Amino acid sequence: MTTQKTASPFPSVDRVARLPRVLDLCEEHGRTAVIEAIRAVLESYRARMSEPDYQIPDEDEIAGQVAARLQQRGSFALRRVFNLTGTVLHTNLGRALLSERAVQHVGMAMREACNLEFDLDSGGRGERDSLIEEVLTELTGAEAATVVNNNAAAVLLVLAALAYEKDVVLSRGELVEIGGAFRIPDVMRSAGARLVEIGTTNRTHPADYQRAIGPNTAALMKVHTSNYKIEGFVTQVSEPEVADIAHAHDLPFLIDLGAGSLIDLTAYGLPKEPIVREVIASGADIVTFSGDKLLGGPQAGLIVGKKALIERIKRHPMKRALRVSKLTLAALEATLLSYRNPEHLLRDIPTLRLLTRPLAEIEALAARLQPVVAAALGAAWRVEVLPARSQVGSGSLPVDVIPSAALAISHHEARSGAALNTLATRLRELPVPVIGRIADNRLLLDLRCLEDEAAFAGQFKQLQQLQPVGNAAASSE
Numbered sequence: 001m002t003t004q005k006t007a008s009p010f011p012s013v014d015r016v017a018r019l020p021r022v023l024d025l026c027e028e029h030g031r032t033a034v035i036e037a038i039r040a041v042l043e044s045y046r047a048r049m050s051e052p053d054y055q056i057p058d059e060d061e062i063a064g065q066v067a068a069r070l071q072q073r074g075s076f077a078l079r080r081v082f083n084l085t086g087t088v089l090h091t092n093l094g095r096a097l098l099s100e101r102a103v104q105h106v107g108m109a110m111r112e113a114c115n116l117e118f119d120l121d122s123g124g125r126g127e128r129d130s131l132i133e134e135v136l137t138e139l140t141g142a143e144a145a146t147v148v149n150n151n152a153a154a155v156l157l158v159l160a161a162l163a164y165e166k167d168v169v170l171s172r173g174e175l176v177e178i179g180g181a182f183r184i185p186d187v188m189r190s191a192g193a194r195l196v197e198i199g200t201t202n203r204t205h206p207a208d209y210q211r212a213i214g215p216n217t218a219a220l221m222k223v224h225t226s227n228y229k230i231e232g233f234v235t236q237v238s239e240p241e242v243a244d245i246a247h248a249h250d251l252p253f254l255i256d257l258g259a260g261s262l263i264d265l266t267a268y269g270l271p272k273e274p275i276v277r278e279v280i281a282s283g284a285d286i287v288t289f290s291g292d293k294l295l296g297g298p299q300a301g302l303i304v305g306k307k308a309l310i311e312r313i314k315r316h317p318m319k320r321a322l323r324v325s326k327l328t329l330a331a332l333e334a335t336l337l338s339y340r341n342p343e344h345l346l347r348d349i350p351t352l353r354l355l356t357r358p359l360a361e362i363e364a365l366a367a368r369l370q371p372v373v374a375a376a377l378g379a380a381w382r383v384e385v386l387p388a389r390s391q392v393g394s395g396s397l398p399v400d401v402i403p404s405a406a407l408a409i410s411h412h413e414a415r416s417g418a419a420l421n422t423l424a425t426r427l428r429e430l431p432v433p434v435i436g437r438i439a440d441n442r443l444l445l446d447l448r449c450l451e452d453e454a455a456f457a458g459q460f461k462q463l464q465q466l467q468p469v470g471n472a473a474a475s476s477e
């Protein structure tokens, strides 16, 4: 036993814990985490002991490893990135950025007690939805409103509450798949509703709706075909016509709008997207749309429409399972309040600000950053300013694209695919990872969504001082 102990090539956990450098770590991370890290580091050395080129670590090295492990385990998995994909509402990069007002309001709701379900007038119990119902009905023209976790949940809940074990009539041209497992036929089934498909992929007529209505019909439905467009010999029945047919049979007319804008984007030179107020005015009884698409707020599913129907939806047991947190409600309320101030809307709501950002401003930004990025990457790379096309993203306006400007980075070698991938990896390893996209043998950094120019330029300048990316990229192939 004794011989074995003295032969151990490792210092004890205690001994490492008393090293001055490790004592400093205790200050920062607490002793429990430090001891855990020391054990793990010593264990990993022990596990490698039988390897041929194994070397006994010295105390400095062990302390360094302990510090590295603590740093790694203390750092967040969720991190800020630069979204230079050109897609403003990028689902994988978090969709809408919240307004400063929303961030402040969420901060309040996190730090302080708040009247989430408490009626300050009566002193009795309140309802959390009532916090946003007034502004939401005002902005949409609907009688009532409620909110759940996302639009997928909104569609599911509406169908479960209004069409359980009943028929819902929907055109074949609108059997949408959004991605991420949201497919209208599957959502219908999960909600317990029966999908009655009418018409064909390209053409559906009023008579198709008329014929499909029977004793078991619960609703007529339209789904906004947000992420595709069918062109050519195409007819769909307009909202007012479907509303008339539904109401003649005393049935509700449901619309899943997807992005659903609260304002007319064409006023700012953007392509037409359905406006919630307009579809309500055209006779829809229930409209669902996302909080973090064109609205520019938090992830949420907004349900607006007729009071009696909204009441049924709110009473459904699934509503409790899908209800939103106070953080979501705070962010949503602040976002919606910005819409009461149209003059400042584009300034205050980042999604709308980025979508309407003047091309000249993006081009000027590109011209300023081109030399910075070129210098950082070194002589192996060519960095040009090129016209680009941004997208709204999240399935909105799939066909239309918005003129933008990009830094286009290409390698001087002809076969540069591997070097481009390496460069893309390097950019993702930056302190604030830079996410672009590769197209036509170039790495494109669309600058529409870059607002923090100083941070972006700063980390490229740092990169230049550390190591030229050009050499690293070229030599690794």
Ligand SMILES: *Cc1c(COP(=O)(O)O)cnc(C)c1O
Pocket (backbone or CB within 6 Å): 150, 151, 152, 153, 176, 178, 182, 223, 224, 225, 226, 227, 256, 257, 258, 259, 289, 290, 291, 300, 301, 394, 395
């Ligand atoms: C985006 C979208 C959804 C899903 O909305 P989430 O908020 O992502 O859950 C549903 N329907 C349509 C038509 C959409 O465009």
